[in-house]
Amino acid sequence: MHKICVIEGDGIGKEVVPATIQVLEATGLPFEFVYAEAGDEVYKRTGKALPEETIEIALDCDAVLFGAAGETAADVIVKLRHILDTYANVRPVKAYKGVKCLRPDIDYVIVRENTEGLYKGIEAEIDEGVTIATRVITEKACERIFRFAFNLARERKKMGKEGKVTCAHKANVLKLTDGLFKRVFYKVAEEYDDIKAEDYYIDAMNMYIITKPQTFDVVVTSNLFGDILSDGAAGTVGGLGLAPSANIGDEHGLFEPVHGSAPDIAGKKIANPTATILSAVLMLRYLGEYEAADRVEKALEEVLALGLTTPDLGGNLNTFEMAEEVAKRVRE
Amino acid sequence: MHKICVIEGDGIGKEVVPATIQVLEATGLPFEFVYAEAGDEVYKRTGKALPEETIEIALDCDAVLFGAAGETAADVIVKLRHILDTYANVRPVKAYKGVKCLRPDIDYVIVRENTEGLYKGIEAEIDEGVTIATRVITEKACERIFRFAFNLARERKKMGKEGKVTCAHKANVLKLTDGLFKRVFYKVAEEYDDIKAEDYYIDAMNMYIITKPQTFDVVVTSNLFGDILSDGAAGTVGGLGLAPSANIGDEHGLFEPVHGSAPDIAGKKIANPTATILSAVLMLRYLGEYEAADRVEKALEEVLALGLTTPDLGGNLNTFEMAEEVAKRVRE
Ligand SMILES: CC(C)[C@H](C(=O)O)[C@@H](O)C(=O)O
Numbered sequence: 001m002h003k004i005c006v007i008e009g010d011g012i013g014k015e016v017v018p019a020t021i022q023v024l025e026a027t028g029l030p031f032e033f034v035y036a037e038a039g040d041e042v043y044k045r046t047g048k049a050l051p052e053e054t055i056e057i058a059l060d061c062d063a064v065l066f067g068a069a070g071e072t073a074a075d076v077i078v079k080l081r082h083i084l085d086t087y088a089n090v091r092p093v094k095a096y097k098g099v100k101c102l103r104p105d106i107d108y109v110i111v112r113e114n115t116e117g118l119y120k121g122i123e124a125e126i127d128e129g130v131t132i133a134t135r136v137i138t139e140k141a142c143e144r145i146f147r148f149a150f151n152l153a154r155e156r157k158k159m160g161k162e163g164k165v166t167c168a169h170k171a172n173v174l175k176l177t178d179g180l181f182k183r184v185f186y187k188v189a190e191e192y193d194d195i196k197a198e199d200y201y202i203d204a205m206n207m208y209i210i211t212k213p214q215t216f217d218v219v220v221t222s223n224l225f226g227d228i229l230s231d232g233a234a235g236t237v238g239g240l241g242l243a244p245s246a247n248i249g250d251e252h253g254l255f256e257p258v259h260g261s262a263p264d265i266a267g268k269k270i271a272n273p274t275a276t277i278l279s280a281v282l283m284l285r286y287l288g289e290y291e292a293a294d295r296v297e298k299a300l301e302e303v304l305a306l307g308l309t310t311p312d313l314g315g316n317l318n319t320f321e322m323a324e325e326v327a328k329r330v331r332e
Numbered sequence: 333m334h335k336i337c338v339i340e341g342d343g344i345g346k347e348v349v350p351a352t353i354q355v356l357e358a359t360g361l362p363f364e365f366v367y368a369e370a371g372d373e374v375y376k377r378t379g380k381a382l383p384e385e386t387i388e389i390a391l392d393c394d395a396v397l398f399g400a401a402g403e404t405a406a407d408v409i410v411k412l413r414h415i416l417d418t419y420a421n422v423r424p425v426k427a428y429k430g431v432k433c434l435r436p437d438i439d440y441v442i443v444r445e446n447t448e449g450l451y452k453g454i455e456a457e458i459d460e461g462v463t464i465a466t467r468v469i470t471e472k473a474c475e476r477i478f479r480f481a482f483n484l485a486r487e488r489k490k491m492g493k494e495g496k497v498t499c500a501h502k503a504n505v506l507k508l509t510d511g512l513f514k515r516v517f518y519k520v521a522e523e524y525d526d527i528k529a530e531d532y533y534i535d536a537m538n539m540y541i542i543t544k545p546q547t548f549d550v551v552v553t554s555n556l557f558g559d560i561l562s563d564g565a566a567g568t569v570g571g572l573g574l575a576p577s578a579n580i581g582d583e584h585g586l587f588e589p590v591h592g593s594a595p596d597i598a599g600k601k602i603a604n605p606t607a608t609i610l611s612a613v614l615m616l617r618y619l620g621e622y623e624a625a626d627r628v629e630k631a632l633e634e635v636l637a638l639g640l641t642t643p644d645l646g647g648n649l650n651t652f653e654m655a656e657e658v659a660k661r662v663r664e
């Protein structure tokens with residue numbers, strides 16, 4: 001029995017998550033779904049965007065499936081990542097047939113450090129109109145994120161990928177912090193002589209995801225750089241409607257679409273469930289359910305290729321109808 | 333007489349700058365070129381990447397035309413921007429016919445704050461393996477960069493553009509620093525009721541430059557965000573070989589291609605001079621030479637459309653031959 005904490009959250013979270021549950025149930029695996037609240041709505045009602053009870057459920061379950069939060073997103077999700085110590089934010093960037101992509105051969109993963117950098121929340125107004133934020137980079141956090149990236153590259157190499165990790169940083173300007181980041185990268189790289197290692201400045205990297213995305217395998221970077229880079233990367237393979245993510249730690253896993261609550265389309269049942277279904281695929285792999293994960297991904301691939309999609313991808317199905325097309329194929 | 337400080341610098345700087353001078357001379361305008369040194373080579377010879385003499389010449393001239401620096405780039409260019417107090421880094425993003433672009437209708441300008449953010453160089457190792465960098469955002473710097481952006485949008489509106497400024501920030505996470513950035517943006521926007529104002533999170537913005545670049549007019553953002561965003565944007569309109577920039581202050585102007593010294597292709601005369609020629613176009617406008625600026629840009633457009641280019645754009649000319657094709661048309 002897999003015990004899953006389900007947080008629909010706000011806006012389209014209330015649509016894409018139930019649609020994804022539909023697909024998960026189609027796998028026939030034994031799930032127990034424990035629902036918990038977070039986001040703007042519960043904040044308005046109780047004054048807390050991330051209630052204690054939700055935290056307890058999240059800590060207690062085998063994995064968390066998260067939809068989206070509205071205005072309170074940063075408070076909810078950054079805090080949850082922190083509490084669960086999910087230090088690796090894994091964001092696959094993959095071209096699917098039937099989706100408008102820059103190239104058909106894009107298939108890499110961005111690994112974003114998830115615990116420090118500018119996300120520490122250390123800010124101050126040191127004089128009127130003079131504010132500062134502190135970017136923190138530690139050797140310890142660098143080591144574990146780089147090991148994670150190299151291990152992932154090893155896994156992918158077994159599946160026929162190149163076996164390469166690309167580190168993105170700004171060590172020419174951030175000489176100490178990113179100097180450390182880059183140094184630790186090459187130190188860890190030495191432990192993995194079966195995996196190639198290369199590095200680029202983050203600005204160049206942000207161009208290369210457009211001009212040579214097919215050359216990447218695993219890309220690793222710091223927190224905010226990963227935030228920015230992964231949205232750009234999503235743009236090259238069809239946009240946020242298709243971008244999944246996994247937040248992985250030694251004890252916990254949290255799975256969420258990269259998109260937000262999209263208040264403009266919420267309630268219309270036109271939200272694309274793909275990003276959340278793909279996040280569930282990552283969750284299945286995390287839970288060790290490889291066969292089911294492959295089955296869901298293959299079903300989704302077929303549905304995308306056939307154009308059985310929501311309007312944003314040119315189809316005319318609603319959120320639940322598209323999910324049902326996937327579920328149907330998973331059941332078969 | 334326009335007195336121009338010319339810094340070729342390292343690598344392909346030694347090719348693209350002379351090629352651009354060729355084009356500038358074709359305008360028939362009265363220039364005095366004063367050559368100065370900066371970068372790796374002078375560093376190796378003298379121990380200084382940016383000699384005092386170069387700084388004096390740069391301060392004394394009407395404008396600076398800069399090529400590229402190698403390993404020492406950050407020390408040279410960040411310092412020069414600082415010394416000249418060129419607080420606005422202006423980076424046009426424009427699709428040219430004959431160049432592989434995401435869309436033919438891309439035409440906007442990124443205005444990057446050039447004096448603070450994470451470029452202040454305030455870093456420390458506060459414990460073994462624990463490093464910090466300080467991101468500085470001040471009301472004063474925000475105000476002047478936003479005024480610059482809105483004034484630019486007004487100029488562009490006169491030329492038929494939409495008249496819109498888009499502010500990119502991360503105020504949901506950087507609540508104090510980017511909270512200030514965003515607040516000052518809308519405060520300044522009130523002074524410009526003829527110009528539209530909108531804002532996005534920097535991560536979303538990095539996707540929108542791929543998925544809806546045609547909707548932008550002037551984009552304004554902080555220093556490092558602008559660094560990352562502008563390389564991505566360059567990728568959507570043919571890459572760094574075509575990306576020019578202007579560093580503008582109240583007293584000085586410094587003009588440079590966004591690309592670096594490209595040691596891999598240096599000395600082969602295959603470097604694309606377009607980015608530097610377009611930087612010279614920005615310099616001509618800065619000097620008030622609008623007619624000559626238009627003439628050079630039109631000549632370059634024609635050369636690109638005819639495929640009379642360096643190999644990176646599919647042509648078979650070398651750096652100087654391509655520049656000569658432009659110069660010829662400028663002379664006509
Ligand atoms: C909502 C926001 C705090 C979050 C982030 O910055 O990490 C989001 O942009 C993401 O990428 O998951």
Ligand SMILES: CC(C)[C@H](C(=O)O)[C@@H](O)C(=O)O
Nearest residue numbers: 172173203405406410559590
């Ligand atoms: C060379 C480097 C210091 C510089 C920067 O980061 O500003 C460059 O990337 C740029 O964009 O001009």
